[in-house]
Amino acid sequence: MNHEQAPKRKLLAVFAHPDDESFICGGTMAKYASEGVEITLVSATKGDMGRRMGNPPYLNRETMALAREQELREACDCLGIGRLIFFGIRDKTVEFEDEASLIGRIESLIREVEPDVVLTFHERYGGHPDHCAIGKAATAAFRRSADKGALYYITFGDAMERPERYGYTKKDVVRVDVQAHNAAKLAAFRAHRCQTEIDEWVWQSDKAALTRFGKYEYFLKGDVNATQRANDDLF
Amino acid sequence: MIPINRMEAEAELRKFIGAEAYVHSEATSFLFVRNFKVRVTHAFIAGEGSFRAALRFDGHGWLRMEALTHFEVDGQGRLLLAGYDDRGRMNVALHLGREPFPE
Numbered sequence: 001m002n003h004e005q006a007p008k009r010k011l012l013a014v015f016a017h018p019d020d021e022s023f024i025c026g027g028t029m030a031k032y033a034s035e036g037v038e039i040t041l042v043s044a045t046k047g048d049m050g051r052r053m054g055n056p057p058y059l060n061r062e063t064m065a066l067a068r069e070q071e072l073r074e075a076c077d078c079l080g081i082g083r084l085i086f087f088g089i090r091d092k093t094v095e096f097e098d099e100a101s102l103i104g105r106i107e108s109l110i111r112e113v114e115p116d117v118v119l120t121f122h123e124r125y126g127g128h129p130d131h132c133a134i135g136k137a138a139t140a141a142f143r144r145s146a147d148k149g150a151l152y153y154i155t156f157g158d159a160m161e162r163p164e165r166y167g168y169t170k171k172d173v174v175r176v177d178v179q180a181h182n183a184a185k186l187a188a189f190r191a192h193r194c195q196t197e198i199d200e201w202v203w204q205s206d207k208a209a210l211t212r213f214g215k216y217e218y219f220l221k222g223d224v225n226a227t228q229r230a231n232d233d234l235f
Numbered sequence: 236m237i238p239i240n241r242m243e244a245e246a247e248l249r250k251f252i253g254a255e256a257y258v259h260s261e262a263t264s265f266l267f268v269r270n271f272k273v274r275v276t277h278a279f280i281a282g283e284g285s286f287r288a289a290l291r292f293d294g295h296g297w298l299r300m301e302a303l304t305h306f307e308v309d310g311q312g313r314l315l316l317a318g319y320d321d322r323g324r325m326n327v328a329l330h331l332g333r334e335p336f337p338e
Contacts, residue, residue, distance in 0.1 A: 051263050055323035057305070060236055060315050061259065061330065065337075090338065092267075198322050 009037045009235055012115035013081075014106055014138040015154075016094055016130035017047040018072035019192045025119065025154045026079055026185035027178025028217045028234070033080025034181065037235075040083040040113050042106070043072060044134045047195075049091035055197035067194060074191035078184055085109070095133035102134075106141035115149050117234045118142050122153040122220060125166070139222065151222030152234060160218035174219045174231055182213040236305035236317060244306045245280040247314050248288065251331050252278055258290075259330040260298060267328075270335045273298075288316060288329055302326050 011032055015021055021029055021041055033039055048065035059067055069086070076084050087105065089097055110118065120142075121127075121135030135153065142151045152174065159166070160173045178185070186209055189202050196202040201212050219234060252275050261267035273292035281287045286303040290296075302318035309315055313332035319325055330336065 049261075049263075049267065051324045053317075053319060053323050053325050057236065057317075057319045057323035057325070060305075060307070060309075060317055061261070061325070061328050062309065062313070062315060062336065198324070 010113055010115045011037050011039045011117045011119065012110065012113050013039065013119040014042045014134060015120065016044045016128065016134045017091065018043055018068045019047065019195050021081065022075050022079065022185065022188035022192060024156060025217050026188045027181045027213070028176045029079040029081055030181035030184035031176065031178055039081045040085065040115070041076065041081045042085045042087060042109065044087045044089045044094050045091040045130060046086060047091055050195065052195050052198055054194040059194055071192045071194065075188040078187040078191055092130060094130040099137060102137040103140045106138050107145045110141055110145040117149060118146065118151045119154055119219070127156065142222070150229065150234070152219040153222060155218045155220055158214055158218070160220065168220065170231070172221050174221065174234055175216045176219065176234065177215060177232060178217050179215045182210050185213060186210060236307050236315070239286050239303060239306050241280050241283065241286060244286070244316065245278070247306070247308055248278040248280060251275045251314070254333065256331045256333065257335045258298070259328065259336050260300065261328045263325045263327065270338070285318070300327055300329050303329065
């Protein structure tokens with residue numbers, strides 16, 4: 001077994017807020033990082049308009065950006081994400097950014113990184129206006145620039161266990177087994193302290209907290225016509 | 236941020252009377268306004284436990300906010316007032332500074 005010659009696999013994740021990478025797909029991040037995949041994460045904002053200010057609260061609106069930036073850096077260490085880029089957009093305003101320039105920024109990043117896999121939010125099912133806006137821009141950028149690679153949309157929890165409910169079929173879904181990486185995911189949850197202090201379960205014993213995580217994380221294929229890939233692996 | 240003492244917080248708010256102030260105000264789940272500039276003419280804090288703040292400005296304007304619980308004067312001389320619920324979630328914020336807040 002000689003992997004020396006194998007080209008580095010690369011993953012680019014384009015998300016909106018610190019914690020998206022951990023709360024939604026932290027197990028997958030940790031899994032691929034542990035396999036040597038180079039991961040680049042974009043967080044469009046610093047989550048500076050969040051509502052959870054610690055419990056009891058120790059943040060205010062003006063201290064939040066720096067606190068959440070530091071939390072995200074720590075979470076990246078927990079998950080094995082090697083490169084972190086902030087776009088510097090104010091939280092809750094991504095949909096009001098100039099779309100062409102936002103697409104352009106992501107497009108140049110895709111050309112620079114040359115990722116095998118791009119992850120972002122679905123532009124309609126993102127669940128938050130910032131999510132939908134960054135997902136829409138990243139999808140457009142991917143269509144323009146990716147000569148190779150595959151686009152996937154991250155999904156919440158076990159929703160895609162039954163994709164029929166959302167008008168999709170099993171064929172449209174990749175299910176990644178993350179069980180072996182839920183400990184790293186839990187560490188990342190705890191790194192996002194001001195956001196998770198309100199959730200008592202996160203701070204129970206590791207054993208108790210880990211029972212809250214599913215065995216799988218689910219991704220929607222961004223291009224249903226792409227060559228059929230394995231349904232348990234993004235690469 | 237420390238629990239609001241009405242007298243102290245009102246004294247801090249009143250320091251902005253007669254001056255141009257940049258204001259950040261928000262009802263967290265609904266709206267925010269960042270960096271509108273007003274000349275403050277009157278400043279009030281009322282209530283106990285949970286407080287109301289009110290500003291009159293520019294000879295024709297009002298800003299009133301309720302559910303404030305905490306305040307501080309930060310290292311840059313800005314007055315930060317906020318309302319948290321019992322689990323640390325922000326409901327409202329009202330910040331005044333003599334310089335614009337970072338955009």
